[in-house]
Amino acid sequence: MSVAFAFAGQHFQMLADRALFWPRHGALIVADLHLEKASWYAAHGQPLPPYDSHDTLDRLAKLVADTGARRLWCLGDSFHDRDAAARIAPAVAARLLSHAAATKLVWIAGNHDGLSGGAWGGEVADELAEDGIVFRHQSQAQETQPEISGHFHPKLRLTLRGRPVSRPCFAGDAQRLILPAFGSLTGGLAAEDPAIARNFAGPYRAMLVARGRLLSVPCPGADNNDVTASPIAARR
Secondary structure (H helix, E strand, O other), rough: OEEEEEEEEEEEEEEOOOOEEOOOOOEEOOOOOOOHHOOOOOOOOOOOOOHHHHHHHHHHHHHHHHHHHOOOEEEEEEOOOOOOHHHHHHHHHHHHHHHHHOOOEEEOOOOOOOOOHHHOEEEEEOOOEEOEEEOOOOOOOOOOOHHHHHEEEEEEEEEOEEEEEEEEEEEEOEEEEEOOOOOOOOEEEEEOOOHHHHOOOOOOEEEEEEEEEEEEEEEEEOOOOOOOOOOEEEOO
16 A cells, blocks of 8 residues: 655655655665564573564565565665674575565665675665665755655654554655654654654654555644645555
């Protein structure tokens, strides 16, 4: 399920499963997979079922198939730590190599993973620029070009029928877009958290796809009439 929207003069599709698709380039864009997070916890005395990497890659493979993506851009912290190569299961490594063979895979370096992505095929870069848009792991306040990044794991927190609900979301304005964490075993920050808010010069919104529609919520201090992502159409 996806909703098409405009950002920086380009048409994208915001996907319900925490990802972005750019039809012009056939690029599936994700951030913060945090592969091998469960094995990191296990190595530090907190055993968790070792299935997070497979679940994340299952979802990723489905999106590649559903969108027909020719390119796969991972915007940093794809691996939970720099020692993931020492723990990664052979079956997981094989799946990563398969993605590298099937798509033009770019690993953007993050603060957790460094350049470890290069061990499993694909190209490693500190950042990527296409059509005047900069793709990097963490937003940079001094950036003057439109920017798409990850790092902060934004979440939209609402109260529905008296019950608190929290869902991964996008945070963005006309200049910057921060992606939700794609990884299956990832936490997050409230979209209005000061650590996220300081990346925006003015009003911004928390956005996610729900039931084929773009749910767009102004964060505290935002102008309720501000339109930061223009919905074009909803698609399943």
